Amino acid sequence: MTSGQSRGAKALRFSTDGIPSNNRVHLWEHHNARALIALDIRTMDEQPLRAAEINLHLPSLKFASVRGSAQVVERSEAFIRRHPMNSVAVFFALEGEAFFYYQGGFEALRPGQAVIYDVDRPFMRGFSSGLREMVLTIPHEDYLEITGGRALTKPIVFDFRQEQSASRRAFTLARLVSDALAGSADAETTEAAALELLSAILVGDRSGTGACHLAAARCYIAGHLADVELDVAKVAAATGISERHLARLFNEAGSSPSAYILELRLELARRLLTDQAEAESPIAAVARRCGFSSQAYFARAYKTRYAVTPSAERKAALAQCGERLVLH
Known part of the structure; x- marks a missing residue:
């Protein structure tokens, strides 16, 4: 399990690889409770659990990429009282059919479908052949704000396949995640x-x-x-x-789309040029990483925007860093 920070977002990873089989379910539950949604998890056969998850924590939202072997996950009324989450989840099914039981109903979900549900209402989800999915969670208060105060009393199922014109926004959201x-x-x-x-x-x-x-x-x-x-x-x-x-x-x-693209590329280039860890990267490599096919065009655009050449920017940043090291 590892974690890191990236431009205001915290990343976490988990895998059952290398974990003794008798500890896997417990540690899988522990990771999900800490990083995504607290769940009561059971395997569906005698095979050791295989699971992996990548998590991205933003200020309010959480994203996750989840893979796993056959399993059942549940949040009963008693479990919810012990582990309230105060959030709504969107589950995007990528591989593996699943069943979804909730109070008063049942849904069978196929790859290409997503379901939105309040995770502080009881539910059970099962994956007989394993799963690959993405998850987005949003706090209750944020969900109520974007829906104009509409409470989520039962699951909402929608399609996010690209070929469905009616699901264009859903497809874009899935790709964003x-x-x-x-x-x-x-x-x-x-x-x-x-x-x-x-x-x-x-x-x-x-x-x-x-x-x-x-x-x-x-x-x-x-x-x-x-x-x-x-x-x-x-x-x-x-x-x-x-x-x-x-x-x-x-x-x-x-702005214009092209001007916006250029601005973000130049901002990225400036971060790389002033990063001591990138000091050995050639200017041409920085230009390519920022989407500039021509180093000459990159240099002109950079000087126009920041009134300094890329090489001079890097030199000044390294010199400033050296001065700080001497002072300390």
């Missing part, structure tokens, strides 16, 4: 986008301004800065709107 778990995440941007998209899925874009699309586009850009082919067309396709609509949303926010 996946992208955030796959790499570094800016907590503020990711959380804002997830909340906008979740609100749009549940109650529609109440502002009528396309805020969820703008938030999703910004988050997609932030997660793909290293892609030298990232452009307006690619962002629009990923967000599920036309290039013209995307440009209008950015213009209303005071």
